[in-house]
Amino acid sequence: MITIFGVPSAALFGQLLIGLINGSFYALLSLGLAVIFGMLNIINFAHGAQYMLGAVAAFLLLQFTGIGYWPALIIAPLIVGAFGIVIERTFLQWLYKLDHLYGLLLTFGLALIIEGVARNYLGSAGLPYALPESLRGGQNLGFMFLPNYRAWVIVVSLVICFGTWYAIERTRLGAYLRAATENPTLVRAFGINVPVMITLTYGFGVALAAFAGVMAAPIYNVSPQMGAELIIVVFAVVVIGGMGSILGAIVTGFGLGIVEGLTKVFFPEASNTVIFVIMAIVLLVRPAGLFGRGT
Amino acid sequence: MQATSSPVAAGPVTVRQPSLLQRQGELIGFVVMVVALIIAPFFTYPLFLMQAMCFALFACAFNLLIGYVGLLSFGHALYFGWASYLSAHAAKVWGFNPEFAILTGTLTAAVCGFLAGSLAIRRQGIYFAMITLALAQMMYFVALRMKFTGGEDGIQAVPRGYLFGFINLNNETTMYVFVMVVFLAGFLLIYRIIHSPFGEVLKAIRENEPRAISLGYKTDRYKLIAFVLSATLAGVAGSTKAITLQIASLTDVNWPMSGEVVLMTLVGGLGTIFGPVVGAFVILAMQFKLSSVGEWVLVIQGVIFVTVVLLFRRGIVGEIAALFRR
Numbered sequence: 001m002i003t004i005f006g007v008p009s010a011a012l013f014g015q016l017l018i019g020l021i022n023g024s025f026y027a028l029l030s031l032g033l034a035v036i037f038g039m040l041n042i043i044n045f046a047h048g049a050q051y052m053l054g055a056v057a058a059f060l061l062l063q064f065t066g067i068g069y070w071p072a073l074i075i076a077p078l079i080v081g082a083f084g085i086v087i088e089r090t091f092l093q094w095l096y097k098l099d100h101l102y103g104l105l106l107t108f109g110l111a112l113i114i115e116g117v118a119r120n121y122l123g124s125a126g127l128p129y130a131l132p133e134s135l136r137g138g139q140n141l142g143f144m145f146l147p148n149y150r151a152w153v154i155v156v157s158l159v160i161c162f163g164t165w166y167a168i169e170r171t172r173l174g175a176y177l178r179a180a181t182e183n184p185t186l187v188r189a190f191g192i193n194v195p196v197m198i199t200l201t202y203g204f205g206v207a208l209a210a211f212a213g214v215m216a217a218p219i220y221n222v223s224p225q226m227g228a229e230l231i232i233v234v235f236a237v238v239v240i241g242g243m244g245s246i247l248g249a250i251v252t253g254f255g256l257g258i259v260e261g262l263t264k265v266f267f268p269e270a271s272n273t274v275i276f277v278i279m280a281i282v283l284l285v286r287p288a289g290l291f292g293r294g295t
Numbered sequence: 296m297q298a299t300s301s302p303v304a305a306g307p308v309t310v311r312q313p314s315l316l317q318r319q320g321e322l323i324g325f326v327v328m329v330v331a332l333i334i335a336p337f338f339t340y341p342l343f344l345m346q347a348m349c350f351a352l353f354a355c356a357f358n359l360l361i362g363y364v365g366l367l368s369f370g371h372a373l374y375f376g377w378a379s380y381l382s383a384h385a386a387k388v389w390g391f392n393p394e395f396a397i398l399t400g401t402l403t404a405a406v407c408g409f410l411a412g413s414l415a416i417r418r419q420g421i422y423f424a425m426i427t428l429a430l431a432q433m434m435y436f437v438a439l440r441m442k443f444t445g446g447e448d449g450i451q452a453v454p455r456g457y458l459f460g461f462i463n464l465n466n467e468t469t470m471y472v473f474v475m476v477v478f479l480a481g482f483l484l485i486y487r488i489i490h491s492p493f494g495e496v497l498k499a500i501r502e503n504e505p506r507a508i509s510l511g512y513k514t515d516r517y518k519l520i521a522f523v524l525s526a527t528l529a530g531v532a533g534s535t536k537a538i539t540l541q542i543a544s545l546t547d548v549n550w551p552m553s554g555e556v557v558l559m560t561l562v563g564g565l566g567t568i569f570g571p572v573v574g575a576f577v578i579l580a581m582q583f584k585l586s587s588v589g590e591w592v593l594v595i596q597g598v599i600f601v602t603v604v605l606l607f608r609r610g611i612v613g614e615i616a617a618l619f620r621r
Contacts, residue, residue, distance in 0.1 A: 037421075272439075
């Protein structure tokens with residue numbers, strides 16, 4: 001068997017793959033956080049809970065209506081995104097003029113409510129979600145075994161991430177969005193309905209989290225607390241990358257996933273903390289974050 | 296985000312020169328609080344009250360940061376929890392007297408506060424909250440891994456021991472008096488800090504940091520000192536809690552605890568002197584009454600968060616103070 005630095009290459013590539021999968025979720029979630037923060041000036045603490053809702057929605061769709069993975073990949077984000085729009089209209093819209101902290105506190109409260117309700121109805125144990133028929137099995141690449149579903153998750157995350165980047169940085173709608181982030185009053189004066197744009201942005205960010213949740217459902221079990229710990233890691237990812245750049249969020253997300261995977265191979269006991277340690281180092285060396293501008 | 300850290304909009308803008316009326320109000324409030332704490336054990340469980348006083352001190356320490364410097368730390372469980380672990384370990388394994396056990400825990404919190412604070416103050420606003428939360432989560436994983444913390448079991452059956460070697464804290468009344476003295480001392484210290492020239496600079500940073508910098512204050516240094524003070528006092532609360540309830544566990548160091556202290560302070564009133572105390576008693580009483588509904592406590596806490604942020608940003612004490620000012 002081939003070994004690299006004394007580690008069997010199969011284990012190394014296996015952990016790298018897990019790292020890439022985790023990295024996909026970090027990238028998708030930090031991207032959503034960055035988009036929401038750009039428009040709403042709110043750090044969406046409920047992002048993890050909304051990711052969990054995506055997985056739960058997929059689970060419930062399968063359980064009660066027999067709707068499978070492929071339609072759920074579209075329907076679940078739509079449902080959760082619509083729920084996000086309701087949240088924005090009922091709660092968040094009153095906070096834009098206040099300090100950022102209140103947005104964090106309110107969405108933290110929402111996260112508690114969502115997680116609490118989910119725990120009451122689903123219990124704390126994880127619920128299994130079967131892999132879709134068409135993505136079972138895997139490829140033998142010679143140096144490692146690549147399950148089809150994992151490959152699918154990585155490819156789709158990359159497509160979604162770069163699609164979002166393209167939509168924001170290269171299209172007309174994206175230009176409106178960036179302009180409204182810089183100066184909402186002026187953009188309104190040009191006849192663009194900024195409040196609707198803000199609402200839809202939040203809906204989109206939430207739908208993105210739910211989409212990640214549906215993709216995560218077959219890999220991790222569906223459980224009410226799946227989002228809570230993930231969101232804290234994603235916060236660290238956001239601090240490292242800075243929220244100023246979409247591309248930065250994507251690169252940081254995938255990069256940190258890989259670093260975490262490698263840590264699992266070489267120092268397994270540090271794998272939970274490595275991202276936080278990197279955050280501390282980045283704060284010492286580059287306080288503004290790797291891709292950050294200003295504060 | 297611009298460099299202008301906007302002030303915490305909710306707190307009533309403090310009157311520059313504390314009026315006689317305000318000073319009187321604070322004095323009356325303090326007397327009422329002390330009297331209430333003395334007679335309360337005759338009406339309700341002393342253990343509950345002791346726990347509530349520990350959490351009240353924790354919330355006051357947290358409020359020193361959010362209410363007077365405008366810094367939201369979302370990771371105060373780190374200082375509370377780790378102080379609680381070290382104090383429990385010192386009392387149980389090293390056989391320290393309670394006062395030295397508490398001192399050990401407090402020093403731990405101070406060191407953690409210095410390290411985490413030095414990192415966190417490098418970023419402002421919302422990033423500050425995320426950094427403190429992430430660092431606290433890191434130390435939660437460390438606590439989960441380390442042997443001496445007992446993992447899921449925590450450190451149980453911590454001996455209360457003899458204060459200064461001769462005062463038996465296993466007696467419920469002595470324990471109560473001790474916790475009350477610690478709480479009131481911490482409370483008065485925070486009051487003193489807030490009303491000192493140092494505290495005035497902190498408020499200036501809260502209101503307008505660039506301006507404070509332009510006046511020549513090294514605001515980073517002030518923020519760090521305030522952070523360490525807050526962490527240290529949270530450590531006093533955590534250590535005392537470990538001795539009083541005779542347990543230190545993962546609950547104390549995990550993120551929901553950080554959220555809980557935010558909730559207590561918010562409900563009582565950010566930037567008010569008595570707010571955190573009132574908030575701590577209200578939230579703990581609520582948890583105590585609702586212990587039968589299980590997971591719904593989480594939902595109720597969430598609902599309180601949302602309601603307070605949307606409708607009563609000044610909190611209980613803040614709203615009452617606003618009524619009097621009218």
